[in-house]
Amino acid sequence: MFNADEGTKITGEEKIATGERTGKTGKETIPGSKEIKEGDAKKRERRKRLKIAYDIAIIVALAVLVTIVSLRYVKPDSEVVATVNGENITKDELYQAMLTEGGRQVLDRLITNLLILQEGKRRDITVTDEEIDARIQNLINANFYGMADSFYQALEQYGLSEESLKKDIKTELILRKIAGEQINISDEEVREYFKANRQNYNIPEQVEARHILVDTREEAEEILGLLNSGRDFAELAGEYSKDKLSAEQGGNLGFFQRGEMVPEFEEAAFSLPVNQVSDPIETTYGFHIIEVLDRKAAKEVAFEEVEEKVREALLEEQTMEQMNKQATLLREQASIEYKLD
DSSP states (O other), X not given: OOOTTTTTOOSTTHHHHHHTTTTTTSSOOOGGGGOOOTTTTHHHHHHHHHHHHHHHHHHHHHHHHHHHHHHTTOOXXXXXXXXXXXXXXXXXXXXXXXIIIIIHHHHHHHHHHHHHHHHHHHTTOOOOHHHXXXXXXXXXXXXXXXXXXXXXXXXXXXXXXXXXXXXXXXXXXXXXHHHHTTOOOOHHHHHHHHHHTGGGTSBOOEEEEEEEEEXXXXXXHXXXXXXXXXXXXXXXXXXXXXXXXXXXXXXXXXXXXXXXXXXHHHHHHHHSOTTOBOOOEXXXXXXXXXXXXXXXXXXXXXXXXXXXXXXXXXXXXXHHHHHHHHHHHHHHHSOOOOOOO
16 A cells, blocks of 8 residues: 555564564574674665565555454444453444554555556556566565465464455556656666666675574584585475474575675585585584585676666666655645544
């Protein structure tokens, strides 16, 4: 749900983005296995965070709206929502409390959404079911590692239906199309954007590694002994590693660059030669046995190699800015009368 006043900003709601990745998927994920350090690569991650924040804001705002609106339709025989030491808390008390704490924000979102739908109709903008399905798939890929089951579990957890989410996504897509009509990016703008953000496209040194994570040094030493006796690393990862997500891939973490792992893990991984196994490495998450599988040297890319990627990034950045601008403009031009009080 779009909020012209808040734009893409969210606060505690970001926990939803990480929630699906740390226990709500039915898998145990060890945060240290691929932890992005706060503050690193801020410019490179800015657009990605804005996009994810907007994705999560859709789910969170819709959840709040569904909760408040649904209270208006509680059956009379469900008037009491809680009993405390024999005293009742009623549905009306709960509804009024929720209105006091967040009702105006929810109403503002409803108003903005209605304005967007009205403007889309005025401009004869349409959104197809295929576009909505593609947007949902993007949400799943970006925030749930492509796992649709985890996505639908999150919807259920926050009391949302797929139908209500689709309605909200339709509004977002209409606003995107309104914003898109205001954007015209020249080749020179793309080239200048690349120059200003070149560090985002240069390829840093990377290593591909796999690991086995256990609780104690004794366990790690035991597993190291099994490896030295000829046991298969991937098999042992699947059998012993606490990092269940990577264990399913034989412990493989894929390629990563400096700043993505906790310091002790990073130092060991970037120091090891290819195909060499480390001694037990202690981090805040336990003891790791690491094997480096491959290494890529840093590379400075030419504009021509990434031109389309740069154009897409600039387009997305300008689209987000225009979405905020157009939503604000619609509110400024509208006749709105509040009757909440």
